Amino acid sequence: xxxxxxxxSKVTRKVAFYAGLIGLxxxxxxxxxxxxxxxxxxxxxxVSTSPTMLPQEWTFTHYVDxxxxxxxxxxxxxxxxxxxxxxxxxxxxxxxxxxxYALSKLKFMGRTTIxxxxxxxxxxxxxxxxxxxxxxxxxxxxxxxxxxxxxxxIVQTLPTAIFMLKSYFDTxxxxxxxxxxxxxxxxxxxxxxxxxxxxxxxIISVFVYCFMVSWNDYLFASIFLxxxxxxxxxxxxxxxxxxxxxxxxxxxxxxxxxALPVVIMYALSDRLIKGGATEGGVKG
Numbered sequence: 001x002x003x004x005x006x007x008x009s010k011v012t013r014k015v016a017f018y019a020g021l022i023g024l025x026x027x028x029x030x031x032x033x034x035x036x037x038x039x040x041x042x043x044x045x046x047v048s049t050s051p052t053m054l055p056q057e058w059t060f061t062h063y064v065d066x067x068x069x070x071x072x073x074x075x076x077x078x079x080x081x082x083x084x085x086x087x088x089x090x091x092x093x094x095x096x097x098x099x100x101y102a103l104s105k106l107k108f109m110g111r112t113t114i115x116x117x118x119x120x121x122x123x124x125x126x127x128x129x130x131x132x133x134x135x136x137x138x139x140x141x142x143x144x145x146x147x148x149x150x151x152x153x154i155v156q157t158l159p160t161a162i163f164m165l166k167s168y169f170d171t172x173x174x175x176x177x178x179x180x181x182x183x184x185x186x187x188x189x190x191x192x193x194x195x196x197x198x199x200x201x202x203i204i205s206v207f208v209y210c211f212m213v214s215w216n217d218y219l220f221a222s223i224f225l226x227x228x229x230x231x232x233x234x235x236x237x238x239x240x241x242x243x244x245x246x247x248x249x250x251x252x253x254x255x256x257x258x259a260l261p262v263v264i265m266y267a268l269s270d271r272l273i274k275g276g277a278t279e280g281g282v283k284g
Contacts, residue, residue, distance in 0.1 A: 088153035089210035096161030104169035168202035
């Protein structure tokens with residue numbers, strides 16, 4: 001009887017867990033479902049006073065329109081966002097690897113203070129950093145260029161990149177590094193031949209984080225960019241609101257397509273992280 005009661009209790013808890021999980025996912029995903037359905041509705045149906053969950057007449061017009069340069073230069077904005085995000089993420093990760101290695105493996109004066117001050121930048125709202133960053137960007141002659149946004153995104157993501165990578169590097173035994181030095185490797189060779197392969201999952205995670213922050217940035221892009229040629233997707237979506245071509249279906253389609261690269265990167269990174277973890281385990 002006791003065993004049957006325990007089994008029944010486990011089943012009940014499992015059912016309750018999955019029911020709660022399904023309920024939470026439903027609440028979280030419902031807005032995206034509405035966005036998706038609205039993107040397939042006609043302009044008239046999207047603003048109807050008697051809304052329906054599913055489109056009465058399915059249309060792909062809005063997805064065609066957002067790739068029309070005369071309505072919404074999506075390709076141009078996409079290239080700008082991709083250039084800024086990939087460049088800023090790559091530089092932040094590479095610099096973060098070197099900085100994290102120094103803080104994790106090297107002994108020098110002030111290391112503890114530096115470690116404790118990483119998140120100082122996040123004590124202040126992003127808007128408070130606009131004025132000093134604007135003066136720096138203007139002084140360098142980078143205003144209204146993609147480089148201005150790249151520099152800003154590196155400033156925003158580098159502290160977290162170093163902090164996260166240092167946590168991964170701390171888990172690598174010092175004995176491995178000592179053995180590598182005995183074999184004749186210098187510090188740079190140790191980083192690229194040993195530290196990076198053993199920390200590939202962490203590096204991928206940090207890269208995805210940096211990419212996501214850069215891709216979704218609106219605040220700094222809206223301040224440092226003024227020419228539409230340099231606009232990234234978040235700024236481009238905002239400008240679409242104030243044009244005669246603005247309709248709800250088109251906005252939803254553009255928003256969903258804009259979010260797609262981040263979703264794809266998350267999916268790919270999950271596979272790469274698993275593959276990297278397995279490879280690292282075999283090598284170790």
